[in-house]
Amino acid sequence: MSDLGADVNYHKFHRQSENNICSRGINTVGIIRAPRGDGKEAIVLVTPYYSSKIDLAEASSLAIAYSVFSLLTRVTWLAKDIIWLAADSRYGEYASVSAWLRDYHTPVFGGFEKLGSEICYESNAHHKESPITERNISDDFRRAGTMAAALVIKVSGGNKQDDDTLSIYAEASNGQMPNLDLINIVNSLAVHRQGLLVKVEKFLSLLDSKYLRIVGEVFESVGYIARSLNPQWKFGIPAADYMEGAATLASSLYYQALGIPTGPHGAFRDYQVDAITLEISPKALLNNKVRQTEFLQRGGQLIEGVIRSVNNLLEKFHQSFFLYLLTSPGKFVSVGVYMIAFALLVAPLPIVAASLYSDANKKHRTTPFPKSADDDHRNILQSWKWLYAAKQVFIIHCLGVFYFSNQMPDWISKIVTWIILGSPIIYADAAQSQKREWGILKSMTISAAFIGLCLMSVINFATAEIGALLLVPMCLVAHPLRLDLRARSLKAFTRAACNLVLGFIGFPPAAFFVLKGAFEGFESVNISDFWNWIACLCAWNSATYLYICMVHLPCWALCIWIFLHPC
């Protein structure tokens, strides 16, 4: 890099894992300063590579990046600086990129050591210095202004398609997405200029699903009929397109709901920089020179095109959507459309809660109005009945908090334990009649679920959507089993059966297993998968974990409690 005339520096970073193992890595950073630019903005190119053992694919990615980098040193249209980060992915791609970003955005003044380096101090002996090429390479941290956009380039092994493929990964932590314009640029350049095949992740198993095909065909026929009635109504799409779109949409929703970034580009989103990961896979192995040159040229031209587009911009991307779900590399569903589905799902909740509460109040008012002070007193007390139910809901939620925050300091956990152990005593204290009020308890549960879902939809919409799909039917249908058994009508039996099924599905591990089995086949399901999944969510600080512990589990527990209510 320094031979090309760029500013090069080594970035040493540390990562401390749970068992106090210190891992060190070295990123190499090269910066081209735009000769006529003003140096205020920069475009970042990231190539992760495994420094201990580089295979052909990683070498190809480094080669593409190097060729683009050397072109950019000679080009006349450069207005922003270019940063090339060759990230050492020995301890994970994400960790190295996020460490560099953290150091980039926290300037340290006075030339002191970086924070945390005392903890992780090791000798520098194993960092070889090669005497020949150390001309311009420094150990100071070089910066280049605010980042306009970032691209992570990876090359994977050969695919079995007809042509070179480009896969785009866009999801960052907690379901955040880069601006849709960045994906549009890459997609249009790749498809129209380079002739690559562009893919985004999709659930392949859904493509074979018969039910989805039936739905798709229904839509297609409806669209056809509408178009024959009035040529202006052109909303029908072929069934195959519908199925592909549905599979991609499901995958997009799932990956956003997980809240885990799908690539090293996720680290950039924490600093409000639009970034995506491009994974280029050649159609055959790159073992001969002709193939290599052609592949390098195509990939290089694509990246040069994207960089030139971002270079010509005056502002960061802001015209297109930030909240969307992809149904194909060129199509999307925006927030204005998908919010409607969520709003419809969640809208019955407050209505049902209000109606249950007013029903319960009316039942007590049907008793003849006595004229004694004692009954007056009881009437006043009855209007505060909901407090008992609220207390129950609150206690259950505290349980959830306790489970979530098992990393909290000891004294808080002690207090919480005491509260929880003390709650049965409070419970036994209550009057018998109040225990019969399952209606108010259900109303409180539904309100708590409503608030939790709405709050979650602001943080991570996809989680809220999937959670609402599981939670809302369960909450609405919850009914004490004993009352149903006593009623002995068909409606009561179906209701009890629905309660059972939904209660089963609502339990997160069960839901996980059922869905995994449905998509991937029941043979591959393993008990420990669920704990791995949860541990993963927890390790990435995903808000989905918070949602499961604090909204989903308590509401599920309360619904089960209503189902088994003794009355």
Place this chain on the structure above:
Amino acid sequence: MGRLFRFKAFLFLICAAAHLFCNSNAYSSSSVSSSSTTMHTNNWAVLVCTSRFWFNYRHMANTLSLYRTVKRLGIPDERIILMLADDMACNPRNKYPAQVFNNENHRLNLYGDNVEVDYRGYEVTVENFLRVLTGRHEAAVPRSKRLLSDEGSHILLYMTGHGGDEFLKFQDNEELQSHDLADAVKQMKEKQRFKELLIMVDTCQAATLFSQLHSPGVLAIGSSKKGENSYSHHLDTDVGVSVVDRFTFYTLAFFEKLNMYDNASLSRSFWFLQSKYVDVNILFPNRFIPKMVGGGGFITFKRFTVSKFLAGIFATGLFVSFPDWVPVTDFFGSVMETIHTVSAYRAFSGKNSDEDRIKLSSDESVGLEKRRTLVSSNVQDQINDSNTKQDQLGVFEYLWYTILNKAEKIEDADILVNYGLAIILPLVAVFTWLSH
């Protein structure tokens, strides 16, 4: 009783006649004092590009193309005021540094060695623009930044950028509104800063910018009507942005074929524009009776041939010097009449009736193709004749001569009718009184 009534009627008739006479006199005097009597002295051009930033490359290319055209056809830099943001040629995003193109064949570099920008960068503001038009500058402003036109100047005002309904956006932070422009033009007319003004505007909804113009002697062309957008012509994939707008592109395509000695007329240029680019809209504010046609005649050129255009003129009662006879170089170039005088310092006053006659014959009544030769020979002859005649004419011949001139100059039939009416009524009144 009857006598009283007749007397009142007589008085009323006198008053009406006087009023009509005064009005028509006023209008006719304004018409007389209008541009047809002053001599065309020089041509000025004010070229304004109101936008900056890299993606507005095409606006600067528009303005620079027109600058080049106007210079090529003869107007020197000292009579061109160029207002540009000037951030394209040296923009770091420019793949061809110091070069500005208006076509993707890159045949022509508009930003050559002799581009003189008078107002550059952040100096292009609405305030400076209006100061240029009205001539109200601070004392320290140099001559090269002033519009030093006189009452015989033809001014070409070209503006391009982003605009909308009755406004034009200046550099992304202020607006020029149509009433401001109309006010500035009116001030210019009051101060006799131009003889004829041609305004060309290439923005979206350009014609709305002229909706308040009511000054006589102004010809305005917009590239789109209200509610219409003006689009760019083509995208240059090498430079990466659109390089020229459609209206300007077709205008330039017409002008590139001309040189200083061509006889192309404005109407030919309009027809060319109309055939290539159907959204040209031309506004002719009427010159003589502002009240007759509401707000000036607004004629769209969409499907009019030139003959229909002329018919339209007659139908609305407008009178305008036919664009068919107005040479393009009246605005876009600078072709000066050279008059050979036998002796030095024989000064001509602009309002001399002889010059008026010459002007009349050369401008209004002669066929276009013969104009060149006729002017030169006519002018020579007329000058010689008038020189000699003036010495020999007696008083009566001179008076008869001036009356003939005035009679010839009466172009509008309405004025004649008004004069006639004005004279007839008092005559009738006098004779009725006499017959009693």
